[in-house]
Amino acid sequence: MEGSNIIDRENISLKHKPGAGLLKHWAGLFIGLLIIWLLMAYAAPWGRQTETLRPIMDVIEERGIEATAYYYTDMEEFAEAEINITHALRYPPMGPAGAD
Numbered sequence: 001m002e003g004s005n006i007i008d009r010e011n012i013s014l015k016h017k018p019g020a021g022l023l024k025h026w027a028g029l030f031i032g033l034l035i036i037w038l039l040m041a042y043a044a045p046w047g048r049q050t051e052t053l054r055p056i057m058d059v060i061e062e063r064g065i066e067a068t069a070y071y072y073t074d075m076e077e078f079a080e081a082e083i084n085i086t087h088a089l090r091y092p093p094m095g096p097a098g099a100d
Helices: 002-016 020-047 054-063 076-090
Strands: none
16 A cells, blocks of 8 residues: 555656656666767777787778778778678588598
């Protein structure tokens, strides 16, 4: 009985504040965008200085690859990679010829 009174009070309080849910959603969106911006502005440049990412970033810069456009490009490297992946999936290794 007491639990239903709590639920009723919560529903009434939300009815009197119709913008409360909308404000909560906008705040969540703003916080999410802020986190993405912080990662792009501070974490990504810092990550470039690490031993793991430095060689990868150097190769990307040397070859003039636009790293943000990997998915959308028709660069020769990606065409070759697609052919190799397709062939590897279509013709998987069967093992030694006399193993049957």
